[in-house]
Amino acid sequence: MPDDHQHDTGVRGPAARVKALEELLAEKGLVDSAQLDQITETYQHAVGPRAGARVVAKSWCDGEFRRRLIADAVAACAELGIAGPEGGHLVAVENTPRVHNLVVCTLCSCYPWPVLGLPPAWYKSFAYRSRAVSDPRGVMREFGLVISDAVEVRVWDSSAEQRYIVIPERPRGTESMTEAELAEIVTRDSMIGVAKIAGLAKRIAS
Amino acid sequence: MNGIHDMGAMDGFGRVEHGEPGESAAFHSEWEARAFALINSVLVRSGANVDEFRHAIERIPPARYLASGYYERWLHATETLLVEKGILSRPEIDARAGSEIAAIPAAHVAPAKPRAKNPRARFRAGRRVRARNINPAGHTRLPRYVRGKIGVIRHDWGIYIFPDTNAHHAGEARQHVYNVAFAARELFGPAAHPRDQIVIDLWEDYLEPAGSKPAARTAAKKTKKKPPIATRRKGSSQVRSHAR
Numbered sequence: 001m002p003d004d005h006q007h008d009t010g011v012r013g014p015a016a017r018v019k020a021l022e023e024l025l026a027e028k029g030l031v032d033s034a035q036l037d038q039i040t041e042t043y044q045h046a047v048g049p050r051a052g053a054r055v056v057a058k059s060w061c062d063g064e065f066r067r068r069l070i071a072d073a074v075a076a077c078a079e080l081g082i083a084g085p086e087g088g089h090l091v092a093v094e095n096t097p098r099v100h101n102l103v104v105c106t107l108c109s110c111y112p113w114p115v116l117g118l119p120p121a122w123y124k125s126f127a128y129r130s131r132a133v134s135d136p137r138g139v140m141r142e143f144g145l146v147i148s149d150a151v152e153v154r155v156w157d158s159s160a161e162q163r164y165i166v167i168p169e170r171p172r173g174t175e176s177m178t179e180a181e182l183a184e185i186v187t188r189d190s191m192i193g194v195a196k197i198a199g200l201a202k203r204i205a206s
Numbered sequence: 207m208n209g210i211h212d213m214g215a216m217d218g219f220g221r222v223e224h225g226e227p228g229e230s231a232a233f234h235s236e237w238e239a240r241a242f243a244l245i246n247s248v249l250v251r252s253g254a255n256v257d258e259f260r261h262a263i264e265r266i267p268p269a270r271y272l273a274s275g276y277y278e279r280w281l282h283a284t285e286t287l288l289v290e291k292g293i294l295s296r297p298e299i300d301a302r303a304g305s306e307i308a309a310i311p312a313a314h315v316a317p318a319k320p321r322a323k324n325p326r327a328r329f330r331a332g333r334r335v336r337a338r339n340i341n342p343a344g345h346t347r348l349p350r351y352v353r354g355k356i357g358v359i360r361h362d363w364g365i366y367i368f369p370d371t372n373a374h375h376a377g378e379a380r381q382h383v384y385n386v387a388f389a390a391r392e393l394f395g396p397a398a399h400p401r402d403q404i405v406i407d408l409w410e411d412y413l414e415p416a417g418s419k420p421a422a423r424t425a426a427k428k429t430k431k432k433p434p435i436a437t438r439r440k441g442s443s444q445v446r447s448h449a450r
Contacts, residue, residue: 013305014278015237020302021285022244024294031247039243043232085246089363106214106349108260109276118232118242120224124276127219133351133404134215134394142222152401153390157214159347160383160407161366188230 048117051082052165053186055092055115060170061179070094073165077115086163087114093156094167095193100147101166102140102193104132105158112163116188123192133157143194166191171199207261207343208350210268215351215394238277245284254287257373258313261345262286265310286310318342318370320379321411325365327382333359334416335386337408345373348412352404356416357388360405368409381410 025031055077059066069076073092077083090112093101105111106129111119122128131139136155137147147153156164168190174182189195213219233239249259262283263271271279285307288294300306329335339354340346347369361384368379387405390398 014241014281015235016303016305017281017285017299017307018237018241018244020299021281021288021294022240024298024302025244025248025288028293030251030293031244035247036240036243039246040233040239043242044239048232106351107211107347108263121226121229121234122222122224125219125222126213126216126272127222130213130216130219131222134217134398136402137399139222143224149399149401152403153399154387155402155404157349157404157406159349160363160409162363162383162385162407194224 043113043118047084047113049115049186049188049191050183051077051080051117052112052115052188052191053183054080055082055165056167056186056191057179057183059092059094059167060182066094066167069167082114084114086110087112089161089163090115091162091164092167093154093164095169095196097151097169099152099154100193101154101156101164102132102136103156103158103164103166104129106130106133107159110158110163112165115165116191120188140194143189145195166193168195168197171197173199207264207345208341209264210271211264212350214349233277238275241277241281241284245280249284249287252288252291252293254291255372255375257345257367257369258375259283259287260369261313261373262310264345265313267311270308282307282310313344313374316343318344318346318368318376318411320368320371320377320381325380325382327362328410329359329362329382329384329413329415331359331361335359335384335413336416337386337412338414340412342370344370346370346412348408349406351393352386352388352406352408355388355392357386357392357406359384360387361385363407366409368411370409370411379411383407383409384413386413 022031022033022036026033055069058080059069065076069092073090074088077087077090095101109119109124109129111123128139133155136153140147158164168186185197187195187197190197228234233242263279265286266274266279266282274282285299286309289296296309334356335358336356337348337352337354340348363383363385365380366383368381371377371379384407385405386408387403390402390404391400393404
């Protein structure tokens, strides 16, 4: 592995190439370094799965919102001020007692950035991209999630413009929690489909 | 192209490694963050489109593709496009970076010929369709694991630019994209779970009617019944195999 943190001239590896590209393109007036700072700042700190968690929590608390979300996730997320690149054709798919949803992109690593941020390392891994379609139950078991044989597993391969977010089931024992509290317990992995959200009792016990 | 990127249903990559420290970080080093920002900022300005960018990634030779990280592949593809578009030269980049990277093979010049002549939807929800058994030499978003298989249209998403032509600047060929459900057993045989489905979004050109008859019989009948379409397809596939 090249050392990515070196910045001296003459460094090899991708770090040096990125630096070279940025310099050359800036000299030609094709990129603006301040704008690049802004983009990295946005994706490192502003965009992430907390946005998706807010959407899920609201869908649990507000039946009308849930209906709008399933019908048109782009419009429903816009109500919460959530939008951006890779979110223009967002689709929300809900888990039910009969269907469990799992999202993958076998051809590259398409992912719904505005609601989940940039994808975690495992989502981009060759192991996930290859087996999520042919062995979804095996893949989920590797995450500790066992789906009953009575439940249909529905895998969504994001091959076109649509980007998918899973609306996980609301765990039992959370009836008294507020929307803001619920948003705290919604995990990124549950919105991809490789996890469920632990119930309140289990939470207190652990 | 039938590249290494088309990984759906491959074996051999092992378990999904997860739960590693830092796996949730948007970037794993400074250069990844910088590359992400740079690429997002320069691609459109360079005259490239997203399909062309994806195809540049697919053109990375398989061994190198597998040995490179996600953002390294983005970086290879971006360098390739900037050089191909005459914005930067490879010696210029190599000199500045103090390293050399082999060029990625050129894009194939014979892109798919769009079949859809108008954007009117050919299929409706509930319709049985077969993913066509095609092997385009250029860019495509039709994964190998669904080709030749029968599924059911769940939804019509509306009209979208066709990646197979757009990646090669051969027109937008706007057409319907459908959400199509395939039974896991149709794709992967009797060992697959009987309840499971794989749902995938496919452009109209990737699909043909499957009717309600068993797969083999329907295919045989169709060829006899509609010679003009079969001839046209044969013609376009000859163009493509010639280009190879």
